[in-house]
Amino acid sequence: MSVHALPRIAIYGAGSVGGYLAARLHEHARITCIGRRRVIDAWRIHGGLDWSDLRGGHEHVATRDVELQVDPFAAAKAHLVLVTVKSAATETVAQELAGIIAPGVPVVSFQNGLHNAAILRDALPGHPVLAGMVPFNVLQRIPGDFHQGSGGELMVEAHDSLAAFFPVFEASGLPLMARPDMPAVLAAKLLLNLNNAINALANVPLKDELSQRDWRRCLALAQREALAVFAAAQVQPAKLTPLRPQWLPRVLEMPDSWFRRLASRLLAIDPVARSSMWEDLERGRPTEVDAINGEVVRIAARHGVTAPVNARLVALIHEAEQARRTWSAQALLAELHGVQVPTAA
Numbered sequence: 560m561s562v563h564a565l566p567r568i569a570i571y572g573a574g575s576v577g578g579y580l581a582a583r584l585h586e587h588a589r590i591t592c593i594g595r596r597r598v599i600d601a602w603r604i605h606g607g608l609d610w611s612d613l614r615g616g617h618e619h620v621a622t623r624d625v626e627l628q629v630d631p632f633a634a635a636k637a638h639l640v641l642v643t644v645k646s647a648a649t650e651t652v653a654q655e656l657a658g659i660i661a662p663g664v665p666v667v668s669f670q671n672g673l674h675n676a677a678i679l680r681d682a683l684p685g686h687p688v689l690a691g692m693v694p695f696n697v698l699q700r701i702p703g704d705f706h707q708g709s710g711g712e713l714m715v716e717a718h719d720s721l722a723a724f725f726p727v728f729e730a731s732g733l734p735l736m737a738r739p740d741m742p743a744v745l746a747a748k749l750l751l752n753l754n755n756a757i758n759a760l761a762n763v764p765l766k767d768e769l770s771q772r773d774w775r776r777c778l779a780l781a782q783r784e785a786l787a788v789f790a791a792a793q794v795q796p797a798k799l800t801p802l803r804p805q806w807l808p809r810v811l812e813m814p815d816s817w818f819r820r821l822a823s824r825l826l827a828i829d830p831v832a833r834s835s836m837w838e839d840l841e842r843g844r845p846t847e848v849d850a851i852n853g854e855v856v857r858i859a860a861r862h863g864v865t866a867p868v869n870a871r872l873v874a875l876i877h878e879a880e881q882a883r884r885t886w887s888a889q890a891l892l893a894e895l896h897g898v899q900v901p902t903a904a
């Protein structure tokens with residue numbers, strides 16, 4: 560196919576996910592990736608983008624093969640826009656895209672958190688704005704070099720406007736699964752993302768963290784609390800792993816050898832992979848904790864229940880944004896047990 564016949568995709572938010580998607584999709588679409596000047600300059604100095612994954616796939620994509628831009632107007636010619644900024648930046652991005660992108664162009668939020676698509680939708684009437692989900696981890700090891708450290712398929716809200724783009728993702732080796740139940744998918748992803756804060760506080764790779772029972776017990780406390788909050792709010796998370804979401808805390812608490820046997824897929828993570836929240840702390844950036852653990856606390860408050868474990872994780876991450884401290888699993892577990900209201904005997 561001539562390059563001029565390829566669809567144009569704008570990726571708004573040049574970071575870990577944005578850079579990885581740009582590098583993976585570039586052969587089957589004309590990609591424009593829009594981001595901060597410091598990032599775009601660093602990617603140009605790197606000579607383009609490199610991607611690799613845990614199955615050994617890798618490629619160097621030269622700067623002539625992806626358009627790297629700092630000007631939001633570069634999104635004007637896109638046939639599809641993918642939003643890949645952190646949740647706190649969504650409102651600003653929505654305002655920046657309004658009036659720039661062509662009428663009717665679909666916009667997909669490839670972000671964690673429950674409300675990013677709704678924020679974009681409010682500012683972009685006349686566009687199908689669709690929730691998406693990135694299941695795998697991407698680490699930007701050095702500027703311009705992206706490593707996918709775990710598996711899973713990209714998901715998106717089913718919509719006719721995306722018909723021309725499914726083959727692009729498929730041909731690029733990143734199939735996109737259309738889902739009729741994205742609110743349930745995002746709720747299930749939020750449960751998994753409760754580990755982002757624990758991984759950031761642990762300051763160790765995800766695989767090491769999840770291999771140790773006391774870290775998993777911390778996650779089980781946060782997930783069990785979130786599941787109770789979801790039940791109070793009548794939110795049913797989708798089944799994204801071989802285990803039903805309701806079983807996750809019990810399996811996480813199992814001894815290491817049982818956990819390895821029962822949840823081998825949860826441990827199929829590259830040894831270098833860390834959560835995106837760890838990457839934020841490492842780079843001195845504000846984190847997304849208010850859109851993740853903070854979301855559990857807000858839903859709890861709306862439904863007359865409490866979420867002290869997730870509230871404590873929010874506070875600890877905000878403290879870490881100011882000054883980092885490395886926790887041991889035992890110290891964090893004691894801290895999280897300490898905030899729980901004892902249940903009547």
Ligand SMILES: NC(=O)C1=CN([C@@H]2O[C@H](COP(=O)(O)OP(=O)(O)OC[C@H]3O[C@@H](n4cnc5c(N)ncnc54)[C@H](OP(=O)(O)O)[C@@H]3O)[C@@H](O)[C@H]2O)C=CC1
Pocket residue numbers: 571572573574575576577593594595598643644645646648651652655669670671672693694695696697698834835844847
């Ligand atoms: N990284 C991962 O492994 C995964 C991440 N996710 C989710 O994907 C989303 C993106 O995460 P990630 O890629 O890690 O984020 P990054 O912080 O790596 O990338 C986002 C980039 O967008 C930039 N940005 C913010 N606002 C604007 C703007 N108005 N115009 C241009 N650029 C802007 C940011 O700059 P600045 O820092 O200056 O704000 C940053 O460079 C998040 O919701 C995250 O939770 C989901 C699954 C996995």
Ligand SMILES: CC(C)(CO)C(=O)C(=O)O
Pocket residue numbers: 671693694695696697751752755833834835836
């Ligand atoms: C893939 C996962 C769950 C963990 O890396 C993530 O979403 C993140 O880091 O933000």
